[in-house]
Amino acid sequence: MIDDFAKEYLHDELRFTRQALVWKLDGLSEYDIRRPLTTTGTNLLGLVKHLATWEARYLGEIFDRPFPEPLPRWQDSDGGDLWVTQDETREQIIGFYRRAWAHADATIEELPIDAPGHVPWWPRPDVKLFNIMVHVLNDTTRHAGHADILREQLDGQTGVAAGYEEQIDTVARQAHRAKIERAAKAAARGSDRAG
Structure with missing residues (x-):
């Protein structure tokens, strides 16, 4: 009983936070969603690409359910998932994120919360679905917070989700x-x- 509640609660929070992150792109120009807004190059569309890549990986291959599209090898991570090339469109990146959601959602829905997984790059690689759901939610929430600050820097817009925008x-x-x-x-x- 508590397992079902915990799984659904974490899943609902993840769904809400994903939507909030994508909403942060609404109404912005191509330049504004791509331009580096910190000294390390953090940008809004890059955050979406990063989360899509890692959600596909964590809620896919970790449970022997590989994402059906090519992903960069985790060993080769060079930060390329944190920015968007001029040839990648907003629609492509958001579409990739939505496909990653669907794949992750299927994993969450089909597996029990204590389903075993393996994260080879973690010091303690043997995990359960619960661990990974918490990890992905934490990472998504952290990056949605980054997006909040970046968006506020761009045009002053604040709010936690569409429909909750604060008037400036x-x-x-x-x-x-x-x-x-x-x-x-x-x-x-x-x-x-x-x-």
């Missing part, structure tokens, strides 16, 4: 940011005096 009140945001800046400066001055 520029004056209120500027006042809130100024309050936080004042508090940070005051704390720094206090720390300088104490040291």
Whole structure:
């Protein structure tokens, strides 16, 4: 009973977070979804490509259910899954992610939560479906958080999912940011005096 509840709960959270991540691309130009927004090159469409690649791998080959499309070998990971070439389209990457979802969803639905799997690159490679569901949900949530920040940097849009967008009140945001800046400066001055 608790196994079914846990499996469905984790699966529902994963479905919601996947949708939220893809939604972060809505309304942005090709340049904005691809351009590097951090010193390491993190970009929105690259996050989607990365999660598609690893979800296909973790909820596929780990359980002897290989994804039906070629994936780069995990040993050859060179960061190529974290950015998108000029020849890869938004539709291709989102389509790849949706196909990875369908493949992963089939694995989750068809296997019991204690189904054994093997992750050769982990120090303790023998796992259960439960471990991998938590791992994939954690990774997806972490990268959705990155996408939240990147999107806010681009156009100020915030919110956890479509339909929950927060209206942009520029004056209120500027006042809130100024309050936080004042508090940070005051704390720094206090720390300088104490040291």
